[in-house]
Amino acid sequence: MGSGIALTAAQSGLKVWQLDVKADQLERAKAYHRKTLDRAVEKQRITRADADAALARIQYAGSMDAARGAGWVVEAATENVEVKKAIFKQMQQAFPAPAVLATNTSSISITDLAAVVGADAGRVIGMHFFNPVPVMALVEVIKGLATTEETTRRTVELAKAMGKTPIPANDRAGFVSNRVLMPMINEAFHAWMEGVAGPEEIDQIMKLGCNFPMGPLRLADFIGLDVCHDIMMVLHRELGNPKFFPCPMLRQLVQAGRLGDKTGRGVFEYPAK
Numbered sequence: 641m642g643s644g645i646a647l648t649a650a651q652s653g654l655k656v657w658q659l660d661v662k663a664d665q666l667e668r669a670k671a672y673h674r675k676t677l678d679r680a681v682e683k684q685r686i687t688r689a690d691a692d693a694a695l696a697r698i699q700y701a702g703s704m705d706a707a708r709g710a711g712w713v714v715e716a717a718t719e720n721v722e723v724k725k726a727i728f729k730q731m732q733q734a735f736p737a738p739a740v741l742a743t744n745t746s747s748i749s750i751t752d753l754a755a756v757v758g759a760d761a762g763r764v765i766g767m768h769f770f771n772p773v774p775v776m777a778l779v780e781v782i783k784g785l786a787t788t789e790e791t792t793r794r795t796v797e798l799a800k801a802m803g804k805t806p807i808p809a810n811d812r813a814g815f816v817s818n819r820v821l822m823p824m825i826n827e828a829f830h831a832w833m834e835g836v837a838g839p840e841e842i843d844q845i846m847k848l849g850c851n852f853p854m855g856p857l858r859l860a861d862f863i864g865l866d867v868c869h870d871i872m873m874v875l876h877r878e879l880g881n882p883k884f885f886p887c888p889m890l891r892q893l894v895q896a897g898r899l900g901d902k903t904g905r906g907v908f909e910y911p912a913k
Contacts (some may be wrong), residue, residue: 644773
């Protein structure tokens with residue numbers, strides 16, 4: 641997600657720093673950026689000059705210090721509230737006002753994250769991009785309890801400048817997208833586990849019968865089964881309804897390390913990966 645956000649911003653003419661504490665992740669980001677732009681050139685969607693210009697706008701570093709002076713920061717770490725809070729404390733120190741401190745969280749409370757930065761809570765906002773970021777138009781914009789109108793206005797303007805469609809959602813667990821999507825994915829796992837149909841049949845029925853571009857189980861692999869699991873746990877914890885508890889089949893696959901596309905095996909297998 642971070643790589644996609646960085647690439648989209650760079651293609652929109654913005655100077656970008658992509659930060660990660662792991663050097664191998666930065667190398668993967670560089671490879672993704674080059675591959676994605678090369679493919680766009682091959683398909684004549686952009687020119688080689690535009691691709692090279694976008695790459696030139698992206699710099700990579702392992703420390704926030706490298707990007708001091710940035711006017712905008714989007715945190716895109718794993719869906720773990722404690723990890724995100726630790727990062728926000730670092731962001732507060734590295735990027736003082738008027739920098740906006742945004743999070744790409746797909747389910748965690750913006751108000752909860754903003755609480756760790758105290759008096760700077762007004763410049764914290766949710767900016768939930770969708771995967772793959774260069775393709776998907778939507779950005780859910782979520783205000784926390786203390787988020788200022790100025791921060792919201794700037795977020796909407798930035799999303800539009802990046803070619804996205806910003807739509808507001810309230811600060812409730814899962815917001816709109818995952819409040820609706822994740823229970824459906826979870827129910828698909830229950831249907832599989834209970835023998836209603838196999839994974840291929842479940843996905844085909846939802847694609848042909850409901851006009852979904854991708855079946856729910858294939859989509860879960862694409863998102864990452866660990867991410868789906870973590871989002872369901874946030875929904876379950878925050879909303880207190882047992883229907884949000886992850887299906888045992890989903891939990892088992894995550895425990896086995898079968899996380900989907902990124903590991904080459906999830907509900908389905910991806911030998912090329």
